Amino acid sequence: MSFDTQGPPLQLSELLVYGQNASVQQLCSPHTLDDNVLTQLAALPMREIKLARGQTLFRQGHGLHGLYIVTEGLLKTTLVDAQGRHQITGFHFPGELVGLDAFHNREHLCMATSIEPSTVRVFALHRFNETMARLPGLYDALASVLSKNLAEHEQLLMVVNQRDASARVAIFLFSLACRLGRNGQVASDLILAMPRADIANYLGLTTETISRAIAALRQTDIIEGRGKHLRLVAPARLADWAINGRPSS
Amino acid sequence: MSFDTQGPPLQLSELLVYGQNASVQQLCSPHTLDDNVLTQLAALPMREIKLARGQTLFRQGHGLHGLYIVTEGLLKTTLVDAQGRHQITGFHFPGELVGLDAFHNREHLCMATSIEPSTVRVFALHRFNETMARLPGLYDALASVLSKNLAEHEQLLMVVNQRDASARVAIFLFSLACRLGRNGQVASDLILAMPRADIANYLGLTTETISRAIAALRQTDIIEGRGKHLRLVAPARLADWAINGRPSS
DNA sequence: CAGTTTATTTGATCCATCTCAATTCGGCTG
DNA sequence: CAGCCGAATTGAGATGGATCAAATAAACTG
Numbered sequence: 001m002s003f004d005t006q007g008p009p010l011q012l013s014e015l016l017v018y019g020q021n022a023s024v025q026q027l028c029s030p031h032t033l034d035d036n037v038l039t040q041l042a043a044l045p046m047r048e049i050k051l052a053r054g055q056t057l058f059r060q061g062h063g064l065h066g067l068y069i070v071t072e073g074l075l076k077t078t079l080v081d082a083q084g085r086h087q088i089t090g091f092h093f094p095g096e097l098v099g100l101d102a103f104h105n106r107e108h109l110c111m112a113t114s115i116e117p118s119t120v121r122v123f124a125l126h127r128f129n130e131t132m133a134r135l136p137g138l139y140d141a142l143a144s145v146l147s148k149n150l151a152e153h154e155q156l157l158m159v160v161n162q163r164d165a166s167a168r169v170a171i172f173l174f175s176l177a178c179r180l181g182r183n184g185q186v187a188s189d190l191i192l193a194m195p196r197a198d199i200a201n202y203l204g205l206t207t208e209t210i211s212r213a214i215a216a217l218r219q220t221d222i223i224e225g226r227g228k229h230l231r232l233v234a235p236a237r238l239a240d241w242a243i244n245g246r247p248s249s
Numbered sequence: 250m251s252f253d254t255q256g257p258p259l260q261l262s263e264l265l266v267y268g269q270n271a272s273v274q275q276l277c278s279p280h281t282l283d284d285n286v287l288t289q290l291a292a293l294p295m296r297e298i299k300l301a302r303g304q305t306l307f308r309q310g311h312g313l314h315g316l317y318i319v320t321e322g323l324l325k326t327t328l329v330d331a332q333g334r335h336q337i338t339g340f341h342f343p344g345e346l347v348g349l350d351a352f353h354n355r356e357h358l359c360m361a362t363s364i365e366p367s368t369v370r371v372f373a374l375h376r377f378n379e380t381m382a383r384l385p386g387l388y389d390a391l392a393s394v395l396s397k398n399l400a401e402h403e404q405l406l407m408v409v410n411q412r413d414a415s416a417r418v419a420i421f422l423f424s425l426a427c428r429l430g431r432n433g434q435v436a437s438d439l440i441l442a443m444p445r446a447d448i449a450n451y452l453g454l455t456t457e458t459i460s461r462a463i464a465a466l467r468q469t470d471i472i473e474g475r476g477k478h479l480r481l482v483a484p485a486r487l488a489d490w491a492i493n494g495r496p497s498s
Numbered sequence: 499c500a501g502t503t504t505a506t507t508t509g510a511t512c513c514a515t516c517t518c519a520a521t522t523c524g525g526c527t528g
Numbered sequence: 529c530a531g532c533c534g535a536a537t538t539g540a541g542a543t544g545g546a547t548c549a550a551a552t553a554a555a556c557t558g
Contacts, residue, residue, distance in 0.1 A: 104395075154328055
């Protein structure tokens with residue numbers, strides 16, 4: 001089996017078959033709701049919140065008022081400890097759900113901040129029971145998202161604990177390409193809306209290391225461009241790099 | 250404020266107040282059910298499974314048949330990818346729940362193995378609805394455990410991404426002391442039932458580094474003993490180490 | 499659009515942790 | 529209880545990624 005850089009754009013499923021790899025797959029399927037539940041939810045009248053760049057949606061310790069669905073822009077969730085260390089636990093693209101972490105004691109465990117100007121729709125909690133009655137699949141859908149979320153974090157732990165810097169960056173970029181792509185395609189225009197510092201924090205690296213890892217991918221003609229606008233030239237080779245690490249040859 | 254090594258045994262809450270530290274706290278409160286729900290569940294007739302050392306309870310990909318409550322011994326859950334890399338995602342002591350990861354598509358995402366000879370009680374899934382009706386608090390309790398689980402993984406990510414080897418080990422040992430301790434006390438007899446290799450994998454380190462980190466704690470008289478049987482002499486100083494890292498003085 | 503600030507890239511050095519190798523310890527078996 | 533074997537410890541050396549520092553590029557401001 002070869003990893004062509006030519007030919008028609010690859011489907012995500014094909015790429016994943018290449019490596020038979022679950023860990024990349026998990027990180028590529030973000031915690032969105034089922035399409036049909038999402039559509040039903042979208043039909044409900046919901047309040048919209050506009051967030052300026054860098055604005056905070058909720059903070060650690062805040063009471064849970066509702067769940068949030070990102071419709072535009074990009075959010076991040078961050079954990080902060082008493083010593084000021086912080087850890088980004090996820091990036092949240094349109095269609096994804098934010099705020100689930102507050103389920104157990106009705107109090108947010110992390111902070112949600114917009115990276116770009118963003119819009120979220122609020123699924124208010126006081127309507128929860130009412131809405132649940134109307135949408136029978138909702139509870140299961142939420143439990144499902146919650147446990148998918150769990151799986152994603154476990155995969156991330158594996159990536160961070162077991163893979164070297166360049167593989168972490170490859171995995172990150174590939175997962176980004178998947179999430180940015182429409183209808184199962186891998187996006188070829190990668191816009192890294194988040195700063196390098198955020199990627200570094202998420203992956204447990206430094207900005208310099210991110211830069212160098214991207215440089216290595218550029219030198220092997222897997223990606224083009226620099227800064228926030230990258231172009232994914234050879235998605236299959238990126239997937240290979242993500243799965244097997246930097247090619248030794 | 251001083252960190253005495255003398256005096257009466259410290260309550261967990263006191264230790265945590267020392268550092269005002271959430272991250273340590275999270276890792277110390279395992280995902281048990283509420284006491285009253287747990288008691289109610291315990292009253293139900295449930296099948297018991299005895300596991301020999303190293304035996305597998307379920308594997309990745311297996312269908313979800315039930316949730317498991319550890320009653321004796323120690324389990325670990327492991328994620329394995331197609332390349333054979335593996336990542337331990339948690340250790341599970343008596344009273345804790347295992348198998349929640351399978352909620353979303355009724356298929357286990359990780360493997361559960363006993364580290365010691367262990368006993369688990371099976372909360373069979375086909376009785377789920379029946380039991381739910383009898384125990385009204387159960388659904389909320391499960392959602393709560395699920396999201397607490399999520400919080401635990403996020404904390405672990407922070408530990409692994411932001412802290413150095415010696416702090417990771419200190420956090421691990423302190424959390425172990427908390428979980429092993431009864432009624433809110435910090436245990437002073439630490440039995441590390443899991444091999445060093447498992448601790449290393451969990452924390453993203455090597456066995457040698459674990460050994461050296463423990464040696465450093467021994468040299469500063471925070472712990473005594475070696476191998477599987479350690480004695481926690483100065484819990485407050487261990488907590489300080491976990492929170493602030495190796496003392497610079 | 500020039501000037502200023504901030505983010506990113508690149509380079510050189512250093513250090514924490516890994517790797518490899520050798521004991522030592524502890525548990526298990528006959 | 530002696531002998532065996534896997535696990536844990538300890539040591540010496542190699543290295544990936546961090547750190548420090550500088551140059552470039554991009555974003556923002558008036």
